[in-house]
Amino acid sequence: MNSAPASALAARIEEYASRLSPELSEVRRDIHMHPELSYEEVRTTRVVVEYLQKLGIECEPPFLETGVVALLKGANYKEGSPIIALRADIDALPLNEENSHGFCSLEPGKMHACGHDMHTAMLLGAAVILASIKDELQGGVLLIFQPAEEKAPGGARPLIEAGIFKKFSPVAILGQHCFPSVPSGKVALCKGSFMAATDELYFTVSGQGGHASAPHKAADPVLAAAHIITAVQHLVSRVVPPHEPAVVSIASIHGGSAPNIIPSTVTMSGTMRTMNEELRALLHKKLQATVTHVAEGMGVTAELEIRHGYPALVNDAEITRQAAIACAEYLGRENVLDSEPLMTAEDFAYYLQEIPGTFWQIGTGTAEQERGNTLHSPTFNPDEKALVTGAGLFAYSACRFLENAAGRP
Known part of the structure; x- marks a missing residue:
C-alpha cells in the first residue's frame, strides 16, 4: 500500500467523519433509547433502511425478518468488481439500564449494553462517507447490519444459510467491536485465534430425596453436584495442554426448598470456552464421561446437555496485516495496538469460516474510566468520540482494501 495517496485520502475521510459527529451521536442515541432484543429488531431495521x-x-x-443488507456501488462498479464487506450488529441485551445520562433506554429490561448501537451508527456513518466519494471507489461495499448477535444461533449463520455469500462474493469482511478497555481513538488487532468457541452446559443431577437428618437413607444430589463441580475443573488443569486457553465455569446451581430436606434433583448451568475445534470436541467427550462417572460413584444419575454456541473466531493473518496497515495510516501507528486472544465469543466467527476477514477492538474507554463501564454492564457508557473514529476507519479501510483488490498501489 502506497502511503502518499493514502495520507491524503485519510485526511479527507477524517475531516468528513468529524463533521458527522453530531449526526452520529443523534442516530446512536435514538437507537440506544429504543433497544430491541435478538430477532425483534423491527424498529432498528426500519431506521437503518430509511437512513440508507x-x-x-x-x-x-430481506435475507431475514430483521436486519439490513445493502451494496454501495462505486461509480464505475460492474459485475466482477471487487467487494469488501463491513458488518455491524444491531440487537440489544435483556437488562435494565442504570445510567443517568439523558438518553437512557425507554424499554424496561432492554439495553444496548454491548455497544451495538455504536456499531450501527458507525457503519451508517461509513456509508455516508463512502457515498460521498463513490466516484473514487474501486468496487462495492457490502453493508451488513446483522440481527441477533447476542443470542444463539445468532444472525450470522442464518444470513449465510440464506445465501448472502452466494449472491455476493466479498474479497474480505471487516468488523469492529467497542471495548472500554481500549482507549478511545485507538484500536487493537489480533492475528489468528482471537475469540473463543462457546458452549452452554446444562446439568441435571437426580437422586433420592429424604430427611436431612438421615442422609444414609437418601441419595443426595446436592453432594453429588458439588463433586461434579470440583471434578470438571480438573479438565482445564489436567486435560487441556498448558499452552491452550480454555475455561469451564459453573455459573448457577439450583436445588432444595428447606434446610432439613434433601432434594431429589439439582440443576446447574455453566459455560465452556475453547480456542480450537479439536480441543472443543475433546472436552465435550471428557465432560460427559466425568459427569456420568462422578454421579455413579455418588449413587445418583446425572445428565449433561451441551448446547453448541459460536465457533472460535479466527482472524485471517494476511487480512489482519492489511487491516493493521490501514488502521495505522488512518489513526497513526501509535494508536494501533496488539490484542491478546479473548475468551469472549462472537458470531462474526461464522463469516470467517466462509471468507477471509478480521475483527478488531475499537476503543471506547476514557482517561478516567468510571467503575462499571464494562461490556454487558447496566452502566456501560462508551465514549461517543469513538463514533467518529469507527465511521472514518470503516470507510478508509474499505477504500484501501478495494484499491488493493483492484491492483492499485
Missing part, C-alpha cells in the same frame, strides 16, 4: 434510502443506497430484499 436517504443516501440513495438501495437495500437488498
